[in-house]
Amino acid sequence: MDRPHTPILDQVTYPSDLRRMSDADLAQCADELRAEVISAVSETGGHLGSSLGVVELSVAIHAVFNTPYDKLVWDVGHQCYPHKVLTGRRDRIRTLRQKDGLSGFTKRAESEYDPFGAAHSSTSISAALGFAAARDLGEATGDGIAVIGDGSISAGMAYEALNNAGDLGARLFVILNDNEMSIAPPVGAMSTYLSNLSSKSPLATLKEIADGVASHLPEPLRHGADRARELVTGHQPSATLFEHLGFTYIGPIDGHNMDELLTTLRAAKARATGPVLIHAVTVKGKGYSPAELSDDCYHGVAKFDVATGVQAKSAPNAPSYTGVFGKTLLSMAEQDNRIVGVTAAMPGGTGIATLQKAMPKRVFDVGIAEQHAVTFSAGMAAGGLKPFCAIYSSFLQRGYDQIVHDVALQNLPVRFMIDRAGLVGADGPTHAGAFDVSYLCGLPNMTVMACADEAELVHMMATAAAHDSGPIALRYPRGEGTGVEMPESGEVLEIGKGRIIQEGREVALLSFGAHLEEAKDAATALEARGLSVTVADARFAKPLDTALIDRLINDHSVLITVEQGAMLGFGGMVLHHLAASGQLDGRCAVRCLHLPDRFIDQASPADMYADAGLTAQDIAHQALEALGVEVLTARA
Numbered sequence: 001m002d003r004p005h006t007p008i009l010d011q012v013t014y015p016s017d018l019r020r021m022s023d024a025d026l027a028q029c030a031d032e033l034r035a036e037v038i039s040a041v042s043e044t045g046g047h048l049g050s051s052l053g054v055v056e057l058s059v060a061i062h063a064v065f066n067t068p069y070d071k072l073v074w075d076v077g078h079q080c081y082p083h084k085v086l087t088g089r090r091d092r093i094r095t096l097r098q099k100d101g102l103s104g105f106t107k108r109a110e111s112e113y114d115p116f117g118a119a120h121s122s123t124s125i126s127a128a129l130g131f132a133a134a135r136d137l138g139e140a141t142g143d144g145i146a147v148i149g150d151g152s153i154s155a156g157m158a159y160e161a162l163n164n165a166g167d168l169g170a171r172l173f174v175i176l177n178d179n180e181m182s183i184a185p186p187v188g189a190m191s192t193y194l195s196n197l198s199s200k201s202p203l204a205t206l207k208e209i210a211d212g213v214a215s216h217l218p219e220p221l222r223h224g225a226d227r228a229r230e231l232v233t234g235h236q237p238s239a240t241l242f243e244h245l246g247f248t249y250i251g252p253i254d255g256h257n258m259d260e261l262l263t264t265l266r267a268a269k270a271r272a273t274g275p276v277l278i279h280a281v282t283v284k285g286k287g288y289s290p291a292e293l294s295d296d297c298y299h300g301v302a303k304f305d306v307a308t309g310v311q312a313k314s315a316p317n318a319p320s321y322t323g324v325f326g327k328t329l330l331s332m333a334e335q336d337n338r339i340v341g342v343t344a345a346m347p348g349g350t351g352i353a354t355l356q357k358a359m360p361k362r363v364f365d366v367g368i369a370e371q372h373a374v375t376f377s378a379g380m381a382a383g384g385l386k387p388f389c390a391i392y393s394s395f396l397q398r399g400y401d402q403i404v405h406d407v408a409l410q411n412l413p414v415r416f417m418i419d420r421a422g423l424v425g426a427d428g429p430t431h432a433g434a435f436d437v438s439y440l441c442g443l444p445n446m447t448v449m450a451c452a453d454e455a456e457l458v459h460m461m462a463t464a465a466a467h468d469s470g471p472i473a474l475r476y477p478r479g480e481g482t483g484v485e486m487p488e489s490g491e492v493l494e495i496g497k498g499r500i501i502q503e504g505r506e507v508a509l510l511s512f513g514a515h516l517e518e519a520k521d522a523a524t525a526l527e528a529r530g531l532s533v534t535v536a537d538a539r540f541a542k543p544l545d546t547a548l549i550d551r552l553i554n555d556h557s558v559l560i561t562v563e564q565g566a567m568l569g570f571g572g573m574v575l576h577h578l579a580a581s582g583q584l585d586g587r588c589a590v591r592c593l594h595l596p597d598r599f600i601d602q603a604s605p606a607d608m609y610a611d612a613g614l615t616a617q618d619i620a621h622q623a624l625e626a627l628g629v630e631v632l633t634a635r636a
């Protein structure tokens with residue numbers, strides 16, 4: 001009878017505890033760690049599939065390398081839950097992605113074992129090389145180790161780093177975590193290359209062929225076959241792409257076989273004098289059948305029942321902006337064959353999958369390559385198509401120069417569909433769509449819209465489709481709409497024109513985007529104090545509806561603008577107009593409400609907006625303060 005297992009994971013607080021263990025105990029530790037991650041994420045939700053894919057890797061890397069002196073950099077960092085359990089954060093792992101809890105990604109401020117933060121992909125090799133360069137110039141730091149996925153290594157930035165690392169020749173460890181999945185199934189020639197590389201080592205394949213042929217030949221010919229086999233098996237496999245770039249390539253190895261991992265990492269650590277790429281083949285969702293069997297390997301899950309894998313998802317109160325976008329894009333594409341969709345490895349998240357399923361030839365998934373996605377869209381626009389380039393606000397930051405240099409400067413009619421605009425909740429500051437209005441409004445030729453609800457989204461998509469005179473951007477938030485009545489189809493809006501929602505006299509609340517509901521609620525609170533309030537929806541940050549703004553500032557004592565974005569966005573545009581036209585003369589008190597000049601940690605979107613001072617009550621208080629009304633009485 002097997003002796004009852006003594007729990008191993010309970011003996012681990014930090015990686016130094018792992019380094020005292022036998023290889024067998026490390027393997028058991030990994031099994032227990034997997035169970036712990038499944039249990040924790042069933043309570044918190046999060047990126048389960050990726051984390052389960054690196055359980056053995058996390059144990060082996062921390063057991064072999066001297067972290068935190070050696071710098072372990074996780075690419076994206078969404079797979080870091082096992083790493084966090086092993087590095088002194090097991091007691092907080094069930095606070096993951098929650099207000100005042102652990103970040104869902106690696107974060108320098110959280111632990112010395114997180115030497116470099118992440119969340120946007122493909123940065124790990126650059127960062128790890130930076131640590132290696134610091135070491136080689138005498139800084140007190142050890143090896144740089146980057147763990148990067150097959151999806152993330154498809155991004156241009158990863159090649160920039162590989163190219164530089166191969167040239168520098170610094171001792172560096174890149175562990176390619178190849179689970180043949182991105183969020184969706186991986187795309188691109190690189191993915192195909194890696195699949196070939198990871199399926200079998202070329203030598204093994206060739207040897208099998210040679211053996212197979214020789215065994216069927218008559219004796220005299222078999223000698224010739226033996227000679228052929230010598231040639232074949234003696235044949236050096238062609239160098240991999242990574243070796244051509246100056247790396248020592250080791251692999252493919254089984255990323256779940258603890259012995260193989262430990263042997264390989266120990267040997268590489270002992271012998272490496274330059275950059276080494278270790279190709280580990282893993283399974284996304286490994287060890288949890290609901291994840292392994294699901295289409296997306298449980299990439300991002302809600303809380304779930306461990307026994308069944310069933311996720312706790314509440315019924316939506318209204319359609320999601322993403323869902324409305326996907327359906328509307330399909331219906332517009334059915335009417336206009338010049339409409340195409342472009343996504344950077346996020347067909348599901350952006351909703352472009354709806355068009356992709358119906359018209360696969362009209363959708364281009366370029367992989368994690370936002371820079372390419374933008375300029376590719378620009379080329380298609382120049383070629384006469386109507387590209388709807390759908391990229392989350394924070395990820396679009398990756399393609400900013402392409403927006404400036406390839407789109408705006410050439411005035412090409414690319415339609416930027418910017419989802420996850422504003423605060424997104426559990427993904428925290430790295431994924432906050434805070435800056436798109438600020439970074440787009442300064443660009444000549446650019447038109448910038450934000451929809452107040454899902455019906456407005458439909459109208460603004462129709463407006464974008466009709467806008468052939470230059471680039472146009474439409475931003476909308478993560479999650480559900482307001483439940484507003486939906487139009488049969490979109491009507492083309494007049495560019496640069498806002499709309500009055502309700503007329504008043506004393507206070508004007510001018511909303512840009514999906515904070516209109518909060519503005520309406522603030523108006524109700526102000527009316528309860530006997531004030532007369534105008535509420536307007538700007539619809540456009542560029543070009544501004546200056547006639548509307550001039551009217552609001554002339555007819556009211558207070559003008560409050562509100563937006564789900566950082567300073568120098570919509571409010572900045574309004575203040576610039578008022579200052580340039582000499583209207584900031586104090587007759588009307590102007591206050592622009594926006595996200596604060598700091599990053600806001602993860603929480604629910606409502607809690608994050610409260611932290612940002614953007615609730616309906618905050619808006620009302622700002623108006624009262626601007627009127628000189630004692631806010632304390634207002635709170636009573």
Ligand SMILES: Cc1ncc(C[n+]2csc(CCOP(=O)(O)OP(=O)(O)O)c2C)c(N)n1
Pocket residue numbers: 049050053076078079119120121148149150151152153177179181182183284344345346368370395398
């Ligand atoms: C710049 C950027 N674009 C898109 C994303 C969204 N994203 C997060 S993880 C992921 C797929 C990563 O695939 P891979 O590197 O293979 O890791 P795995 O999830 O398979 O472990 C994507 C597209 C991102 N985090 N950063």
Ligand SMILES: CC(=O)[C@@H](O)[C@H](O)COP(=O)(O)O
Pocket residue numbers: 047076078119183300349420424427478
């Ligand atoms: C890790 C990553 O960057 C993505 O998985 C992101 O978390 C998706 O965000 P949504 O959940 O808003 O689609």
Ligand SMILES: [Mg+2]
Pocket residue numbers: 149150151177178179180181182284
């Ligand atoms: Mg992958």
